Amino acid sequence: MNIEQLFSDRRQAFWNVSIRYIRLMANSGLMAAVLALILIIGLYYQNFLDWLPQDFPVLLVLTILFAYMLTRSPIRTFFQSGDLVYLLPLEAKLDRYTRQAQVYSWTIQSAVFVFVLFLFGPLYIDRLSPEFSHLLMTIAVFLVAKAWNIQAQWAELRSQYVANQWKLKWLRFLINLVFALFVLMVEPLFVLVLLLLMGFLLAFYYRPKMKNHQLKWDQLIELEEQTLNSFYRFANAFTDVPHLKSRVRKRSMLANQWERLHNKSSNTYVYLYGKTFARSGDYFGIFVRLAIVGALLVYATPGEWQWLAVAISVLFTYITGSQLVTIYYHHRTIVWPDLYPVHQHVREQSVQSFVRTLMAAQVFWLTLITGITSMSVAYAMMALFIGLLLVIFYAQVQVPKLFRSTAS
Known part of the structure; x- marks a missing residue:
């Protein structure tokens, strides 16, 4: 040595x-998307x-x-x-x-x-x-x-x-x-x-x-x-990092919400990923931070640039989906989920549902802030409509691409 x-x-x-x-x-x-966000911040x-x-x-x-x-x-x-x-x-x-x-x-x-x-x-x-x-x-x-x-x-x-x-x-x-x-x-x-x-x-x-x-x-x-x-947590937001060590937090109030699911096989991965989101040191924190930062940027948008509030709302919705979809890899190094007597298709549908739900929640939250900031129903409805279109596109088109690339 x-x-x-x-x-x-x-x-x-x-x-x-x-x-x-x-x-x-x-x-x-x-x-x-991050570079676009930096450009937007620089503009105003x-x-x-x-x-x-x-x-x-x-x-x-x-x-x-x-x-x-x-x-x-x-x-x-x-x-x-x-x-x-x-x-x-x-x-x-x-x-x-x-x-x-x-x-x-x-x-x-x-x-x-x-x-x-x-x-x-x-x-x-x-x-x-x-x-x-x-x-x-x-x-x-x-x-x-x-x-x-x-x-x-x-x-x-x-x-x-x-x-x-x-x-x-x-x-x-x-x-x-x-x-x-x-x-x-x-x-x-x-x-x-x-x-x-x-x-x-x-x-x-x-x-x-x-x-x-x-x-x-x-x-x-x-x-x-x-x-x-x-x-590695930062890199995991962009690409799969298999050897990432995740921290676990209790968060009983949030984690216990998934205890209300019906006990049937179709909810197996909904329960797993719901608990992972609630207790992981990564995903819940990412979602909350993006919601806060996005809301602050929308709120700080100048009055004559209300279209920018819509763009920021849509951009943060996309970033939310891109970061949270990595939950699909979270249990990759653990053998137990692969032993569940549940078809892989159910697992993929659960991830799609998970991403779609949280992206939609982000859309409604940022739409609310856009409406409060602009005091305009038109801009708020624009942010809601474009955001929901993005949610549907991302969940139905982009997420399946991730599954196919992983399978290959």
Whole structure:
């Protein structure tokens, strides 16, 4: 085992798998829908700025957002469960490995940070500072703070008790909150003082902690698995990810609704997929998030662009179907559903019914929001009519294509 090259090898292995999924996502119809959504948002960004009230607390909102982004600094270690056996005895020789992990994490998170800052750039220039140079300086200072948070996070993970880790994280959030506030207010003297304070804490508190405490291997492996699972859940919205580990939640009130089904063979998969939707950590959350985000975008549509509310309503209905249809693969690695004495055709009809019902629910919800926003029955009926046509087309044409491609 080459310790010097181990991190690079694991990083390359991860990206080899990721690039394959990214290509599949790029070729999917859902990716085109997401790109269309981004285009729609870009079209009325300026309208959104004009619509936003002058007394809206932009400084407070951006301060909390950037403080959260600074504080949340997960570190990709690419540790695996077998490392408890093979790497644990070599912990003293992993300094280069852990440095590479921190640099890699800083690079990826900095790219995301820069993207978000440029996304809010017009809002920053419009409401906080008209100087573009201030925005560039803000980016540079935040990236320095991000590096500090990465190292602080790595030291905090050495704490033996999770409660202590959370206390340190909340303390770091408060520091980031004050820091982000002064940065956005363009107060260079206070920013410099806080940077010196961060350097002091790093040198005299965090660095000793890294030297005096061992790695918590179980927690680091668990965090790495959670990060991988987050990526696979995202990819699963576009294509099948067989090795996705799903989280299960109780949600008794929702899950118990399927207990009312009649006990007959035609309801076997209706019951199975209904319970899966209710208790899975993915599908119910996806449906709710799409309903909320779609409603917010429809509500924020400018008055003279009411046709855009209809387009957003239809687009989010399509995205809902595209993401929820992946429930068909959910039990693919489990043998029991294949042993049910029920014909495959019943299973496919259950998935069609499931997708059709939830897409229709999304149509009615977004139609209601469209009607409230536009105060026009005509636009609301247009959103309802086009949305229901899409539901019928998707359930009767697109979903069977999925079954045929899986069978082949």
